[in-house]
Amino acid sequence: MNVSDTEIVNSILMEEGMQPVNEPDEAEVIFVNTCSIRENAEERVWNRLKEFKALKREKDGRLTVGVLGCMAERIREQIMEKEELVDLVVGPDAYRDLPKLLADVDDGRKAVNVLLSLEETYADVKPVRTNDNGVSAFVTIMRGCDNMCAFCVVPFTRGRERSRPAESILDELQRLSDQGYKEVTLLGQNVNSYDDGEHSFADLMYKASQVDPEMRIRFSSPHPKDFPEELLQSISEQPNLCNYIHIPAQSGNNAVLERMRRPYTREQYLDLVEKMRKIIPGVTLSTDIITGFCDETEEEHRDTLSLMAEVKYDLAYMFAYSERGRTLAQRKYEDNVPEEVKKRRLSEIIEQQMNIQEELNKKEIGRRHLVLVEGTSKRSDEQLRGRTDTNKMVVFDRRDYEKGDYVEVTITDCTSATLMGDPIRKSSIAEFEAEPVAV
Numbered sequence: 001m002n003v004s005d006t007e008i009v010n011s012i013l014m015e016e017g018m019q020p021v022n023e024p025d026e027a028e029v030i031f032v033n034t035c036s037i038r039e040n041a042e043e044r045v046w047n048r049l050k051e052f053k054a055l056k057r058e059k060d061g062r063l064t065v066g067v068l069g070c071m072a073e074r075i076r077e078q079i080m081e082k083e084e085l086v087d088l089v090v091g092p093d094a095y096r097d098l099p100k101l102l103a104d105v106d107d108g109r110k111a112v113n114v115l116l117s118l119e120e121t122y123a124d125v126k127p128v129r130t131n132d133n134g135v136s137a138f139v140t141i142m143r144g145c146d147n148m149c150a151f152c153v154v155p156f157t158r159g160r161e162r163s164r165p166a167e168s169i170l171d172e173l174q175r176l177s178d179q180g181y182k183e184v185t186l187l188g189q190n191v192n193s194y195d196d197g198e199h200s201f202a203d204l205m206y207k208a209s210q211v212d213p214e215m216r217i218r219f220s221s222p223h224p225k226d227f228p229e230e231l232l233q234s235i236s237e238q239p240n241l242c243n244y245i246h247i248p249a250q251s252g253n254n255a256v257l258e259r260m261r262r263p264y265t266r267e268q269y270l271d272l273v274e275k276m277r278k279i280i281p282g283v284t285l286s287t288d289i290i291t292g293f294c295d296e297t298e299e300e301h302r303d304t305l306s307l308m309a310e311v312k313y314d315l316a317y318m319f320a321y322s323e324r325g326r327t328l329a330q331r332k333y334e335d336n337v338p339e340e341v342k343k344r345r346l347s348e349i350i351e352q353q354m355n356i357q358e359e360l361n362k363k364e365i366g367r368r369h370l371v372l373v374e375g376t377s378k379r380s381d382e383q384l385r386g387r388t389d390t391n392k393m394v395v396f397d398r399r400d401y402e403k404g405d406y407v408e409v410t411i412t413d414c415t416s417a418t419l420m421g422d423p424i425r426k427s428s429i430a431e432f433e434a435e436p437v438a439v
């Protein structure tokens with residue numbers, strides 16, 4: 001989401017004649033686009049700001065430093081008055097105001113706009129992608145969140161939920177296709193409540209699939225409480241809607257889910273997973289898990305382990321609970337699971353998850369996949385890296401293939417994180433014949 005927001009900010013600033021540079025010491029203005037989701041995200045920002053303060057001193061003050069995004073509202077006082085680290089603080093709904101705020105700073109004033117909006121979707125801003133691979137792009141389809149999960153700061157930092165009109169999303173997809181992009185991820189805090197007055201999320205996904213049959217469409221993140229069955233049908237029918245779903249569970253225990261204000265039970269969640277696997281044979285799944293939430297007992301923790309063992313996620317993002325200001329959990333509950341217990345529980349779920357991933361990846365050996373090449377592998381220029389439709393990373397010999405190609409690959413080996421493969425031929429979504437999946 002922040003990458004996507006930065007692309008909107010690029011566009012607004014470049015309209016003003018500003019240009020991006022590669023190194024901080026070449027810059028006249030530096031913005032840090034911040035995240036508040038967990039304490040450690042915020043700590044990293046503080047460290048960066050201290051570095052930039054030193055840089056500013058080296059440049060005799062000829063540097064403007066701004067904080068953008070979720071931390072803006074939370075820390076504006078602290079940051080501007082006590083620490084004097086920044087000149088400019090701009091929240092996620094105020095990026096259009098950046099040129100004016102920069103002018104205020106030039107006039108010697110500190111500038112702040114942290115107002116949240118009910119309408120802003122930046123629908124007419126054409127994002128400038130300065131830092132992607134030219135193959136896959138993010139497209140924001142909605143902003144904010146109304147769900148108020150007890151642990152989560154997003155509704156406070158990013159405001160109320162609002163959807164960007166489908167027409168502007170589809171126009172952007174067409175533009176990306178014309179520019180040669182082969183994969184788009186539709187983004188929102190809670191994509192299945194997408195509603196622009198005319199289209200549901202399932203409608204939008206179907207229309208997105210029709211823009212360019214050779215452009216893969218992914219999305220993140222849906223909520224388990226109201227996942228539309230119609231969308232599962234579309235995913236199973238449309239070859240370019242990827243057979244991969246990120247479906248955050250957060251916990252495997254009903255009492256914890258209730259304390260988290262996640263309005264579904266373990267049983268309902270498992271039913272949804274079963275339905276997904278039935279309608280989309282071979283679909284891969286990933287999740288988000290929080291461990292050590294307020295009052296979490298060992299037994300409740302074991303329920304999370306058992307949920308993860310039962311579902312067998314292909315990928316999981318696992319976090320220790322981090323208390324955030326203003327959330328329901330901070331106001332009503334005690335953050336009472338000791339740090340070392342959180343850490344131990346987190347390493348237990350990580351270890352189990354690594355074993356599951358390795359086991360699942362081993363089953364891939366011998367299978368064929370259509371891989372979209374994203375670039376060279378991190379280890380060697382002689383190898384390419386790309387992803388399967390099911391979102392698994394595959395590394396294989398470069399030969400004559402290049403970034404942006406769809407390559408048919410046979411999987412030969414794996415680790416818990418990556419598949420290795422032999423390339424067979426260049427192909428396309430239309431040409432590729434997937435092998436039947438044993439269910």
Ligand code: 5AD
Nearest residue numbers: 151152248288289290319320321322
């Ligand atoms: N502590 C730990 N993890 C959190 N997440 C959200 N808020 C917190 C928090 N306070 C995790 C959730 C969410 C993901 C994006 O971040 O798992 O799905």
Ligand code: SF4
Nearest residue numbers: 145147148149152154
């Ligand atoms: Fe946060 Fe819950 Fe909204 Fe996700 S759905 S952004 S976890 S409040």
